[in-house]
Amino acid sequence: RTVYVNGEFLPETEAKISIFDRSFLFADGVYEVTSVLDGKLIDFMGHMKRLERSLSELKFAFKPDIDQLLEAHRELVKRNDITEGLIYLQVSRGSAGDRDFAINPETTPTIVMFTQSKSLIKSALAERGQKIVTFPDIRWRRSDIKTVQLLYASLLKTEAASKGADDAWMVLDGFVTEGSSNNAYIVTQDGTIVTRELSTDILHGITRASVLKCAEELQLKVEERHFTIEEAQNAKEAFSTSASAFVCPVAEIDGKKIGDGVPGPIAKRLREIYIEANRATAL
């Protein structure tokens, strides 16, 4: 694989960053994952806007050059011959040559990128629907910033798998926040799509924004509000969204089947429409 490190394209075995890099020592870095369909980038500008926001919330002085990042994304797609898959981009604070809690404003950010070839449109999980288990949301209270501090999500995903489930949804003060790496939705018995409103408690999903727009165009009712696990278990449908899995139906939550326990028509329709709309505008 050819990867990208600070402006250079090189074989992954030759890519190096400092052991003092603050992303390694303090999880002081942010990232984006952009999907690739037909060799083109899905909602690239959406991801770049969120990257800028994450950087500014963490007080990075660094302003990314978006044109340059677009070029680098395209070059990496080309060099790795990716027709369908993902591009990971990480911007870390960089290194001041030692370990120090206080952030040195002089550090130069480290930018790394790599690709993952992956079948996104054809997905066994989307076809059968995910089994979800729930856990308390004990993350730091700035889940809106896309930092590389992903240990809890990673532990949950592992724990979910050990329970025979596909993913974990998190619950804060009795209400669902989001999935381990996706936003969470239900469809009520009267057909309303419900997802938690934007705040510092959840990541402002790029796929979420696009899917809610699709829902509006389909004249579906949308409510952005809190919902409980109990409400989810009694919903008509449930699903999640992310750049890497698009719209992915949920079949079961904590052992309780959602609807008939198979992907519902609204989730399936939104998945199709999302793919169609974003394919047409890919860069």
Ligand code: PLP
């Ligand atoms: N929520 C969390 C915690 C995530 O990690 C992700 C994606 O990685 C999402 C939501 C979905 O965001 P997006 O649609 O931008 O991929």
